[in-house]
Amino acid sequence: MPNRNSPLMKINVIHTLEGRIRVHVRGLKYLGGVKARIIEELIEIEGLLYVEFSTISGNLLVKYDPFQLLELDVISAIGIVLGQYSLMSLQLEREEKNTNIVSERRLQEESVSTFTKRLLITSSALIAFTLKGYHRRMNGGFRGIMSLPSLLSLGLSTSIFKSGIDSLKYNKKPNADTLTMSAILVAVLTGRSMSALMTILLSDVAEWMTAYTMERTREAISDMLNVDNQNVYRVLEDGSLEFVPIEDIKVDDVVSIQTGEKLQIDGTVIMGQAYIDQSAITGEYFPVSRSEKEMVFAGTVLKSGQIHVKVENIGDDTTVSRIVHLVEDASSKKAQIQTYADRFSAQLIPLNFALAGIVFLATRSITRALSMLIIDYSCGVRLSTATALSACIHNAARNGVLIKGGNYIEAIANSDSVVLDKTGTMTEGKPRIISMIPFGDSDEKKLLEYAAAAEEDSAHPLAHAILTELRVRNYHIPKHGLTDVVLGRGVQTSIDERVVRVGNKKFMLENKINLEVSKDLAETLDKRGESIIFVAEDEQLIGIFGVHDALKENMKKALNRLRYLGVDDIRLLTGDVAFQAEKVAVRMNMDDYEYELLPEDKAHTVLQMQGNGATVMMIGDGVNDAPALAYSDVGIAIGNTRTDIAIESADVTITNDDPLLIPSTVVLVRKTMRVIRENFISVIGINTVGIVLSALGFLPVFWSSVLHNSSTIIVVLNSGRLLLHSFDRRIQQ
Template sequence: MKLFGNRKLPLLGCEVVHSLPGRVRIRCPALQYFAEQKTEIQERLENGEEIMSARVSTITSNVLVCFNEQTATRESILEATESVIGSFSMIAYKAERKEKMQTTVNERRLQEEPISEMLTRVTVTTLSLLISFLSGSKPKSGIFLKRFVTMPALTSLSLAIPIFKSGLKSLRTSHRPNADTLSSAAIMASLLAGRDISALTIIWLADIAELLTAYTMERTRKAISDILSIGEQFVWRINDDGLEEKVALEYLRQGDRIMVHTGEKISVDGVVESGEAAVDQASMTGEFLPATKKNADKVFAGTVVKSGRLVIRAEKVGDQTAVARIIHMVEEATYRKADIQGTADRFSANFIPLNFVLAGIVLAVTKSVTRALNMLIIDYSCGVRLSTATALSAAIGNSARNGILIKGGNFIEMLDKADTLILDKTGTLTEGKAQVISIVSLDGRMTEQKIIELAAASEESSTHPMAVAIMDKAKRSGWRVPRHTDTKVHVARGVETKVGGKTIRVGNLKFMEENGIAAQSAHESMTRLVRRGENVVYVARDQVLVGILGIQDMLRENMKKALNRLRYSGIDDIILLTGDVEQHAEIVASRMAMDRYMAEVLPDDKAETVLRLQSKGVTVVMVGDGVNDAPALAYADVGIAMGGTRTDVAIEASDITITTDDPLMIPATIRLAKNAMNIVRQNFAISISVNTVGLLLSSLGVLPVFWGAVLHNATTVAVVLNSGRLLFFDLEKGK
């Protein structure tokens, strides 16, 4: 299943709406975004050989084209028009996405309150509660109207107006209660019973939940909006004369040729026509080493040329590129994840109507207002709501203190159900940083120090990850870099320099063979290093191979222990999913005793794997750190962005962010979630059983109103205290 395949922006589809001999009117919805480019579009159309004149209207999104019937057809004119307007696809893409996000934000603000107003409500409610508690406010009795003129009661009524409206609207339009209907019932029941502080508490908890939800959604939308403006703004397009010209990325179109130099980001998906370069495509594939790209190789937007230069023919531009599809997938997954109905709401939905039914039955049978009132005072809503709100808030607070950001209580619930874990390799299982692991001398007179010093002399000015690893080894060991001259870089092969009059070459096997350097003496050592998953670098002096280096992206410390703890926590299936090559993936999966692995997968494939697993009924947790992981993180039941090397896109796509590089935090987070959900279930049992006993005793006339209120509030206090234990949960010890 291809998630998006060659998806094109629907806005760019043009169609003929009217035609006469030599004249055709074409509608193209994307024109609404091209008011500033109107003149340029018209000029480009008229510069075409087949078109005699063109008139563009961005108001009606129409183009009127006059053409010579002897040389052109209606179909060819439509194709030419689509080609010209399609060259502005990036402008349409950004405008359409921003308009969609703004519309969604505006719709939310029409239905809900802006975040600033929510924050004001929470502040007012908090202050009112504090004043009420400090003043020793007690349950009100006596004259009925006096119960509604206390400060907490008046505050509750004023702040509950939006809740009342929403609850009544749900009953009127859908004929079923929603969360606000339940809140309204609980608030009014509390006020009627004279328990104004209980009413205020319900509003306070509801406002906090809405504020956190709105804040998280706003952050996600902002992150997506920011992503749309990230990347190269200009490219070097090669014109018909073979010269480079600097043009805005928005004007690039399919079939154009561009030049990308060292250090520049590739802005299109395309095919290399000429040149050779080392391309860092970790953001797309997860490979920690740059890949060699030459004639006929495919390249992706968002990757970076580390050395060399390429002439690329654009196959996909604007919204059609892989990186644009990744952003779109993250955005769609964010919209797809509708807010789940909380466990507390489900319980309240069943028990709130029961309270009213019981009150009516008791009043009809016993004719006792006191007994009926007890049916409303001892209600389930407050305790049940606090059962989840306090437990999940405590768990989120505890995790935040330990460097774990959980974006919502629903993800704690999903972690409790998780049975399948997918891990990215580079930057997640591994440190994402190359290190020299092995130094093999092939010359008895050459020490490890000397081999590293010669290699460092060649690589000192290079930014290649292999070179950085060699320089880091020399620096950490306190070894000096010898003086050198005439350094030459051979793209995708190696580097050579002069040290003491001798030529030092450092690079791959192909580089050695091209320079006539025999490597047979290193075959056995090379094979051993490769089997261990190390990348081999050859070091030669003049025409003699003097040593080889084994360089590897190291597995994170404690990773295997973390995976063992995950199995103990109920994770049955642990999968490695990486864009790296098969050989490296197999070695890592074997060392970590993982259940299975998938290698050489692109971002689309990672997301597809998540969806395929979910279709089998499993609950998937995805752990990653890069742009290439973002779609899978977004589509997983729980996405976890981990480590100091994680990208902003991964953070915003994920549901949980672990700010440290310690893999033990993954099983610790799951243990915290399971403990939190156990406490939620305990709270439900306490609240429901005690309140049920209270209702039974009240209906029999055994329990007075005062003690009914005491029982109800004691249950609430018990729930809060039980939830408070999560604040002291030790993530390291798991208890």
């Protein structure tokens, strides 16, 4: 039986008989929700007679007709069907791994100002109570609870008590707050309310630093997406404009946006036309035209024109806010090391209760037993990962790299293989038309206008080259029908009831267009390093374009630095022709390359590499690379042609089109993992010493609290070093 770390969808044959085969596929345990559909799809295959599988064991039994199918045919058929569900299985596995076994307070939901007020109250109270002599042990029991220090301790612990009780109620297990709650309650009942206040104070210091780091992270992401307007013009019923704060705008209001203004809302244009720079959200290089009934998004800039927009999303519902919240997902976005820390700390909490009971039975000392409750590993271990990961995400965002969650930090750190797209990723993404050759009765004007009509709505870099040349020559796009995009092939539309196709050689051949007339010229352009775009009208080729897109200056340096950092497999996957792919692969000294690939072909290669044990980092522009970005261990979108698909599909988005930010990000995340390991050692070491000294009676309750919470503060400060990490273009280990 394969181990639990074997590839999810790998088919392992358990036993075979003639007409019968049983296999094990680990990913089947996550596919119970689509079990009936999988069985139905397999049964539809001719020759398969019976199919059944168990989501508990992950075993699949198939009976087949040996006169129609060979054993290898059956295994291949199973692989094809299950391959469609590989991404679903992968996502469900990640969610299961990251499921919290106890509930914890989400510190990012508590503001820094809240913790600041608590710190001021607690520290002021400690000073005042000490001056009044409350630092000496007071009476316990009911009289102890009614003292001012005790009442303040209980009042400040409301959120801790709620979290601790909720964990017992809903998870049936104690969490770190349950332990802290118990320690505070015992301290108050035994007249040690000053120790309880000190526990709360030091705990709040650590949590304030954590909340501060998370708040700075949100601010950095918001700044990166460039949203800072505070007021907008609201259109009143009589058509007049009212200048109001953004907070006063509601859904279904109409706002007026003019040249140079940033949008603060998502909505639909109801009047006017404008060119909008969407690069902050989609990364699209050219401003896009927006008119009536088309959507516009917060965080974009109106470059020219004026529009009235009906508000659909405001505040936290806007596209920008949703992107900001992506990094705060505390379940499926957790790093495995963070999940491990949470589980490890949760498992140690019962140990503290057990130690407290054992120490009390052995010594009859409530003081020593209380120290066992105050000194725990869980708080420091939990914050040691959460703060470090948040600080890493903040530093990256401040430098134009959006990392959507802690799990991607760990994936980047562990990556040993890199897969890259070519156009718009390794190249500048600003291709220019070098050659324009019409055939037959066509001329350059007709060739360019027909191609622009088909490419008008495309975000592909080659489309930008055609549209740019059209504008330079002051030609106009003719009226045309709807555009049909064939991914990895080309586009087509209709002009005067004639079909116009623009795309690569494979697209033309699939539509039975004779390319003989272009053969010699195409070979010549190929040798000059130009990408070939074919243009056909109905079944006749009317011309070709030769387009050149220069390689990014820093891409070679970036790949060299990735190799220095231990990445030993770098591959090129492109939809371009063999000659272009080979030229780039050789120049960049890549380990392998594949060409003329469809988006699903790229995803298949990524899955194949993962099946061989590789941890794959996919770097693409998010247009044709969306499936591969989703399937990879970590997908990075970079390039001037990134689209909104990149924001959704990629795990990391680089807004600054500089490939040297990729190795810089790798250096940062590896440093983050080192900091987390240092934090683990510090928390476990310091608290173990504290537990031993407390059990032996050498450490009073007050100093037990100081020691324990100091260890938590130390790891948070250590994590804070990541905020100061120099995110420059040099390799720093």
